[in-house]
Amino acid sequence: MTTPIKHLIFDMGGVLIRLQWHQQASLLLGRDVPFEQIHALWGSAQSTHAFETGQLDFDAFTDALIDEFQIPLSRNDVQNRFRAMLDADFDDAVPLLKDLKADGRYTLSLLSNTNPCHLAMVQERNTIWPLLDRPFTSLDFGLMKPDPAIYRAVLNALNAQPEECWFFDDGIHNVEAARAIGINAEQVFGPEDIRRVLKEQGVFG
Incomplete structure (x- = not known):
């Protein structure tokens, strides 16, 4: 039997926010x-x-x-x-997160390699940040993707099993590292890709 998905984990730059x-x-x-x-x-x-x-x-x-x-x-x-380097939110980032939030079945988390400068910019915008249940960054753990330890730290913080999670990142090495420890993961380049993957996998939409 397929393990129910409980957690959706998103990278930030290139996934929810455009990058230059x-x-x-x-x-x-x-x-x-x-x-x-x-x-x-x-x-x-x-x-x-x-x-x-x-x-x-x-x-x-x-x-x-x-x-x-x-x-x-x-x-x-x-x-x-x-x-x-940090550009505006993708047009569908906030609507996507709001739709998933309204669905109510998933914990919405962030896992981003970021820094105090860009993090402060995102928090000051106050757009995607309030819609995330568990925003994790490299600053929280002193680790960076694709180090396997950062994925294990997130799973521990969420009290989750790898197969209960879907992870979305624009970096293929980050995706492969997540898959290597059993997390469902896909390389994406914005909210439209996320919606497509969730629909194809029968998770949402």
């Missing part, structure tokens, strides 16, 4: 960075890993990023481009 990640990262680094390489580059950089696990403040991160990648820009210019 590729454009701004390429401008910062002075070279075009293919989309499929962005996640790996970002996750492996010492400066970004420290920032997104709560070890550096914004200024210290900026200085470390400039040093690590030899960026020929001022701290202020780098920080402005960094803020610009």
Whole structure:
């Protein structure tokens, strides 16, 4: 018998919120960075890993990023481009979350690699954040996707079994890591993809 789904877990950037990640990262680094390489580059950089696990403040991160990648820009210019990486919500993000909330069968959670700068921007918007029951980030655990430990930490916090969860992320390595420990997971690029997957799987819609 199929295990009932109880938890829906969403990445944030590229899934619920549009990103200008590729454009701004390429401008910062002075070279075009293919989309499929962005996640790996970002996750492996010492400066970004420290920032997104709560070890550096914004200024210290900026200085470390400039040093690590030899960026020929001022701290202020780098920080402005960094803020610009986070774009507006996808048009259907809030309606999707409201529809799932009204359905009442699922806990709606977030699992995002993020940082104090972008997190504050999202919380100040007050759009998707109030609709999430359990918003988890890399800052909460001092870990980043695709480390298997962060998925186990979320399952523990939710008191959930892997097969009771669906996880949606735009990064294929994050999706594969979730699948490796038994979580249902799919690579998506916005709310329309999420709705399609939920319908195809008989979860919602």
